[in-house]
Amino acid sequence: MPAEHWVLSKTKYLAGLQCPKLLWMYYHAKDKFPPVNAQTQAIFDQGHEVTGLARTLFHGGLEVEGHEDYEAILKKTQELLPMRKPLFEPAFRYKNTFARPDILNPNQDGSWDIYEVKSSTEAKDVYYSDLAFQKYCYQGAGLKIRRCYLVLINNEYVRKGPINPEQLFSIENVSKEVEPYEAIVPQELERMLTSLSLKACPAVKIGPHCLKPYECALVEHCWDFLPGENVFILYGFKKDKEFQLVDKKIYGISDIPADYPLSDNQRIQWQCHKSKRTHRNPSSINDFFKQLEFPLHFLDFETVNPAIPFYDLSRPYQNVPFQFSLHILSEWERAPVHHGYLADGPEDPRPLLLQKLRRLIEPRGTVLSYNMSFELGRLEECVEAFSEYQTWFEKLKPRFRDLIDPFRQFDYYDPKQLGRTSIKAVYPALTGGSYEGLEIADGESASYQYARVTFREGIPEEEKARVRAGLEVYCKLDTRAMIDVLNVLKKAADGQA
Numbered sequence: 001m002p003a004e005h006w007v008l009s010k011t012k013y014l015a016g017l018q019c020p021k022l023l024w025m026y027y028h029a030k031d032k033f034p035p036v037n038a039q040t041q042a043i044f045d046q047g048h049e050v051t052g053l054a055r056t057l058f059h060g061g062l063e064v065e066g067h068e069d070y071e072a073i074l075k076k077t078q079e080l081l082p083m084r085k086p087l088f089e090p091a092f093r094y095k096n097t098f099a100r101p102d103i104l105n106p107n108q109d110g111s112w113d114i115y116e117v118k119s120s121t122e123a124k125d126v127y128y129s130d131l132a133f134q135k136y137c138y139q140g141a142g143l144k145i146r147r148c149y150l151v152l153i154n155n156e157y158v159r160k161g162p163i164n165p166e167q168l169f170s171i172e173n174v175s176k177e178v179e180p181y182e183a184i185v186p187q188e189l190e191r192m193l194t195s196l197s198l199k200a201c202p203a204v205k206i207g208p209h210c211l212k213p214y215e216c217a218l219v220e221h222c223w224d225f226l227p228g229e230n231v232f233i234l235y236g237f238k239k240d241k242e243f244q245l246v247d248k249k250i251y252g253i254s255d256i257p258a259d260y261p262l263s264d265n266q267r268i269q270w271q272c273h274k275s276k277r278t279h280r281n282p283s284s285i286n287d288f289f290k291q292l293e294f295p296l297h298f299l300d301f302e303t304v305n306p307a308i309p310f311y312d313l314s315r316p317y318q319n320v321p322f323q324f325s326l327h328i329l330s331e332w333e334r335a336p337v338h339h340g341y342l343a344d345g346p347e348d349p350r351p352l353l354l355q356k357l358r359r360l361i362e363p364r365g366t367v368l369s370y371n372m373s374f375e376l377g378r379l380e381e382c383v384e385a386f387s388e389y390q391t392w393f394e395k396l397k398p399r400f401r402d403l404i405d406p407f408r409q410f411d412y413y414d415p416k417q418l419g420r421t422s423i424k425a426v427y428p429a430l431t432g433g434s435y436e437g438l439e440i441a442d443g444e445s446a447s448y449q450y451a452r453v454t455f456r457e458g459i460p461e462e463e464k465a466r467v468r469a470g471l472e473v474y475c476k477l478d479t480r481a482m483i484d485v486l487n488v489l490k491k492a493a494d495g496q497a
């Protein structure tokens, strides 16, 4: 197909900058892309919400509605331009490019400024490429562009009452930063159009570009030649070294030569994958057990972290706990007792969560969390907002121990962990247990689903009940899994496993 046939949007332009194969596949092999999952959809939804709120900063703005009928939105844009009002998502086409700014704001001198809204808290190079592409398109279409702005989230903002968009957003003039990216747009477009016209997909090896600036949607497709126990699962191994090994056609961990320089933990991993055996260090595991005191409390939080804070006294992207699961084990031979809390409704979940935890956690005994900096960090933020719990928390803090430690230190490593130390990897590897088949099976889904059924209007009651039941099961399994994992460690410490 001739080059004139292709029309590139900014998404496709950025894809083309990342990888020619990715761009080619977008146009020639769309079926190879995985469907949008719930997490990606949540990111899109949040982006729309953030953009909608940013628009309120531009009074009297007019939206160019529609997505499918390009000719209609181009025509509508041309009708609105002479009104010299802020325009939301107007559309422009120039040569092989098509773009829509989030906000186009008119200036007195007849020029326009581009405002690109991002849910991020900081500017990134990829945003400058995005703006450079847009500027090329709009200027080519006849607009005079004066400045380029990024509308970013101000992560210092603390909500007090209704959201204040003036404070939530920070607007940066990035015209200077965009300039160097503008110069390369025409030649990059030419290169992309040429490669799009090829019948065969460009041959591109996997490399760091697969993960930056965004993780490519085709990683599963392009990386599927790697074995499951591949060099990318080496713990703490640098990315450039991983790709160097792949370049040498060393794909599996056990293919790594014996004299290849590895850290002590990577060497343990290498030996385990080669011998298909579990590594245990009973004396270090015993040291871990010496720090524990009954009753053992197993604590896990689920959190929401929206860009636009849901609650007063919280910042953008702050993880606010809305649920906990707490198992208490008074001695090895006794059955653990379970307690849980799942907030209901749009009110701030923290006061009740703190109240319940203070009541349920016994005055002595260890509190075990998995990757405890997360739970401790959340509690610290909670008591910052609700200072009446400060004294209680200060006393509780030293009682925390981290169940991830024996795994991070490689005192225990099972090759089935595939290099991961999270509870989602350790629990199935050590116990044969599974998160599979759960309605909600990971923290991101928990966060997304809770926010959806709690804050979105029009969710049927049955669906709400189903999601909430899924949340209860999931969070409870996280702490139950910790007990099961601790039991396996105990056997290892006793020399039985």
Ligand code: SF4
Binding pocket: 018, 019, 020, 021, 022, 204, 205, 206, 207, 209, 210, 211, 216, 217, 218, 219, 222, 223
């Ligand atoms: S996975 Fe890597 S090589 Fe494959 S299309 Fe994406 S960026 Fe290109």
